[in-house]
Amino acid sequence: MSVGPVVIELGVRTHEPPAEPAPSRPALARHLRTAVTALVVVLVLAVGGSAPPPGPALVEVAAPPTVVMQHELLVGDRLYVVHPPTGRSFRRTVTAYDLTLGAALWTTPIGVEIRAIGPEGEASLSIAGDRVLVHTEDRTFVLDSASGRLRASVPHHVTGGGAGNVGLVRETAWSFAPGASGSDATVRVVSGATGEILHVTAARPGEAPRFTVEVDGVSVRAFDLDTGAELWATGPVTAGELLPGEPPSVAVLTHDGVLEVRDARTGAVRHSRAGAVDGSTGWLRVAGDLVLAQTGSSEVTAYAAGTLETVWRATLPGRGAAYGCGAVVCVAMVGRSLLIDAGSGRLLGEVVASGHLDSRGGHLLRLGPREGELDHTVDPYSGRPLVDLSDWPDPVIPGDGSPLVLTRPDRLPDRAWFAAVEPGATRIQVLGPVPHRVSQCQSSGTHLACRTGNGLRVWTYR
Numbered sequence: 001m002s003v004g005p006v007v008i009e010l011g012v013r014t015h016e017p018p019a020e021p022a023p024s025r026p027a028l029a030r031h032l033r034t035a036v037t038a039l040v041v042v043l044v045l046a047v048g049g050s051a052p053p054p055g056p057a058l059v060e061v062a063a064p065p066t067v068v069m070q071h072e073l074l075v076g077d078r079l080y081v082v083h084p085p086t087g088r089s090f091r092r093t094v095t096a097y098d099l100t101l102g103a104a105l106w107t108t109p110i111g112v113e114i115r116a117i118g119p120e121g122e123a124s125l126s127i128a129g130d131r132v133l134v135h136t137e138d139r140t141f142v143l144d145s146a147s148g149r150l151r152a153s154v155p156h157h158v159t160g161g162g163a164g165n166v167g168l169v170r171e172t173a174w175s176f177a178p179g180a181s182g183s184d185a186t187v188r189v190v191s192g193a194t195g196e197i198l199h200v201t202a203a204r205p206g207e208a209p210r211f212t213v214e215v216d217g218v219s220v221r222a223f224d225l226d227t228g229a230e231l232w233a234t235g236p237v238t239a240g241e242l243l244p245g246e247p248p249s250v251a252v253l254t255h256d257g258v259l260e261v262r263d264a265r266t267g268a269v270r271h272s273r274a275g276a277v278d279g280s281t282g283w284l285r286v287a288g289d290l291v292l293a294q295t296g297s298s299e300v301t302a303y304a305a306g307t308l309e310t311v312w313r314a315t316l317p318g319r320g321a322a323y324g325c326g327a328v329v330c331v332a333m334v335g336r337s338l339l340i341d342a343g344s345g346r347l348l349g350e351v352v353a354s355g356h357l358d359s360r361g362g363h364l365l366r367l368g369p370r371e372g373e374l375d376h377t378v379d380p381y382s383g384r385p386l387v388d389l390s391d392w393p394d395p396v397i398p399g400d401g402s403p404l405v406l407t408r409p410d411r412l413p414d415r416a417w418f419a420a421v422e423p424g425a426t427r428i429q430v431l432g433p434v435p436h437r438v439s440q441c442q443s444s445g446t447h448l449a450c451r452t453g454n455g456l457r458v459w460t461y462r
Contacts, residue, residue: 287324312345362423
């Protein structure tokens with residue numbers, strides 16, 4: 001609230017004092033200087049007093065109604081919500097809400113009609129460029145984020161997306177070795193995702209068919225996110241990961257240890273490196289513009305994602321798994337994590353932790369022993385703990401590039417607190433409380449969205 005000038009009523013003058021002689025010039029100058037100084041002080045105080053005080057850090061905004069088993073995704077000032085089938089629509093619907101306008105932008109029905117309303121299967125949302133991916137039990141629907149138009153429907157769970165208009169599907173590849181069998185009964189093993197007959201075996205009457213089932217790696221398949229058409233597929237391989245940058249590409253590790261970079265749209269091999277790892281025990285991960293290939297748990301090699309040129313090779317002092325965590329490479333080991341320079345492979349430091357390290361909101365975090373619990377922010381170049389987060393153990397799921405937002409319950413049953421740690425900050429900024437018990441919170445750079453006891457609520461924060 002603005003504070004205006006203060007007026008003190010002195011009453012009406014009823015007596016004129018006798019005139020005083022005019023002061024001398026030095027006295028007059030002194031009185032003028034005093035008056036000007038006093039006037040400046042009054043003006044400064046008036047200007048300072050008229051500035052509006054800071055507003056509340058959390059301001060609740062309009063939010064859509066909440067129903068049981070809905071799913072939502074917060075991105076910037078946009079909230080996407082999957083609503084389950086109802087007696088009126090019999091289909092799932094996806095709605096995009098503009099939180100700045102407080103209005104729904106579009107609603108799109110997806111899937112087939114379900115007349116018998118029962119327990120809803122899992123659904124989730126993700127963003128791939130200007131597309132919204134809606135993942136249901138056995139299908140991915142691709143919607144245009146601006147209009148809600150259904151672009152494509154893929155009969156698989158698209159686990160990767162955003163590289164151009166290509167989505168990646170990775171399915172477990174199984175191998176079957178039949179055991180003793182007769183010819184009087186037949187059993188067919190069918191893929192639940194594709195309907196493909198994977199194995200047929202026979203057994204004698206009254207005898208269960210006997211065969212061995214083994215995991216034979218993964219099958220990598222690429223799909224056009226604008227048409228749903230399958231672009232290419234591999235046989236069983238060890239791993240396949242989308243790579244950042246343009247043109248879009250995919251890193252594939254074959255069973256015989258060949259590391260390949262394939263064109264994401266055609267599947268053509270652009271670069272290959274034989275003997276990168278042991279194909280039977282190796283694996284790969286993408287860390288920024290590096291491909292990390294690891295054999296067993298003792299040696300890690302970093303390759304440039306675009307060319308597969310060797311950037312560095314590091315021998316680990318024990319069993320561990322390397323992965324990207326922000327600006328550095330982390331290696332999870334028993335009771336500790338190593339920090340490796342992403343450019344040189346040089347050991348930077350180590351962090352003693354019962355949990356592993358993660359990168360969120362511009363910070364490297366040491367996680368606590370409970371799943372998802374936060375412990376400290378960590379200096380990525382030394383492993384030194386920076387900001388103690390133990391009083392704020394509950395993280396908020398962040399959108400890409402948003403600050404680290406924290407929450408914790410209050411002693412009062414229906415109140416929760418929020419705080420933020422901006423990138424590069426060395427202390428926690430407490431945002432304040434909200435009069436609700438919250439759960440399943442998400443954050444963007446501008447908004448917070450949480451489930452509460454009586455619905456979904458959204459706040460702006462600053």
